[in-house]
Amino acid sequence: MQVTGEKRRGVWARLKFWYHNARPVSLPQSLLPALAAYALAAGEAGFAPLIGLLAILGAELAHLSLNLFDDYFDYKKIGSGFRSDLAKKGERARTAKCAYITSGAATLDELLLACLGFGGAAALCGLLVWLAAGWPIVWPAALGLLLGIEYSGEPLRLSYRGFGELTIGVIFGPLLGLGVYLAAGGAHIWRALALGLALGLLVTNIVYTHSVLDIKADAFAGKRTLAALLQTPGRQLMATAVFSFLPYLLVGLAVLAWGLSPWWLLTWLTLPLAAALYGSVRQFLRQPGARPRRLFWYGPMGDWPKLCAAGLDWFMLRWFLARNLLSAFAVLCLLAGLLA
Numbered sequence: 001m002q003v004t005g006e007k008r009r010g011v012w013a014r015l016k017f018w019y020h021n022a023r024p025v026s027l028p029q030s031l032l033p034a035l036a037a038y039a040l041a042a043g044e045a046g047f048a049p050l051i052g053l054l055a056i057l058g059a060e061l062a063h064l065s066l067n068l069f070d071d072y073f074d075y076k077k078i079g080s081g082f083r084s085d086l087a088k089k090g091e092r093a094r095t096a097k098c099a100y101i102t103s104g105a106a107t108l109d110e111l112l113l114a115c116l117g118f119g120g121a122a123a124l125c126g127l128l129v130w131l132a133a134g135w136p137i138v139w140p141a142a143l144g145l146l147l148g149i150e151y152s153g154e155p156l157r158l159s160y161r162g163f164g165e166l167t168i169g170v171i172f173g174p175l176l177g178l179g180v181y182l183a184a185g186g187a188h189i190w191r192a193l194a195l196g197l198a199l200g201l202l203v204t205n206i207v208y209t210h211s212v213l214d215i216k217a218d219a220f221a222g223k224r225t226l227a228a229l230l231q232t233p234g235r236q237l238m239a240t241a242v243f244s245f246l247p248y249l250l251v252g253l254a255v256l257a258w259g260l261s262p263w264w265l266l267t268w269l270t271l272p273l274a275a276a277l278y279g280s281v282r283q284f285l286r287q288p289g290a291r292p293r294r295l296f297w298y299g300p301m302g303d304w305p306k307l308c309a310a311g312l313d314w315f316m317l318r319w320f321l322a323r324n325l326l327s328a329f330a331v332l333c334l335l336a337g338l339l340a
Contacts, residue, residue, distance in 0.1 A: 032330035039337025052184025058125030065118035162229030173200015
């Protein structure tokens with residue numbers, strides 16, 4: 001019994017190890033759009049709550065798997081020391097990625113097994129959803145999986161060609177939203193697509209803001225991000241404007257054209273956060289060395305004094321702003337779903 005208990009604790013510790021390295025901090029980028037789609041379906045006659053929740057669970061497991069696959073493909077191509085090398089040259093860059101590999105805590109083969117483990121659990125959820133909801137949910141799931149693998153995997157390597165941010169937005173926006181919506185019994189496709197696109201733009205905004213701030217580190221690694229593809233600060237700022245403000249127009253369109261309840265206009269209450277993010281990115285593009293100022297209504301930003309002491313406030317304030325914008329928008333989607 002003692003040996004069995006030790007093995008059980010060892011298995012549990014390993015699961016926690018891989019869950020931690022799969023970057024669960026990024027899960028809100030998929031969970032919040034999925035919950036918003038679930039809330040949209042909840043107001044319809046064919047609502048299937050349990051199947052919808054199972055679809056959400058499968059999406060989160062797939063997200064963890066794809067995060068690890070991103071590490072796997074990136075490490076095979078460029079290793080993990082390039083960020084430290086860049087920092088030593090005096091350029092500001094985050095230096096933590098794949099530390100669990102370079103430290104010897106795990107091997108590349110173990111990483112691949114973890115990718116497949118989370119992916120297999122997601123596939124099981126998907127199979128059960130398919131048995132209950134039928135074929136309509138297959139194409140968004142299959143396309144999302146394909147794009148997720150090709151984000152950093154061969155042959156397309158979309159994240160190295162300037163399409164990575166848009167790929168993430170498509171996966172965690174319209175594809176994820178439509179998949180969850182259909183699994184939960186939704187029937188008004190245009191409403192789901194409009195909401196999915198709006199949330200996908202806000203998800204894109206998170207990774208795009210990341211790429212603007214990390215443009216030198218990504219270029220050093222040979223990654224051609226959307227920020228690099230746009231080249232000039234003017235174009236880069238214009239993209240921030242599109243990702244930050246177009247979602248509100250899409251929600252308005254869905255209300256006017258496709259019968260979405262006016263309660264969904266509650267999402268417009270997050271416009272000040274969108275404006276703050278736009279202004280902060282503009283400051284970075286015009287004055288890269290300026291220290292950003294944090295205001296209380298920007299929302300939670302982790303251990304802020306520690307981030308400031310580490311010299312990461314310039315990066316994390318803008319990243320947190322983009323994340324908090326998505327979070328607030330999605331929470332108001334849930335409220336709108338309840339009120340509608």
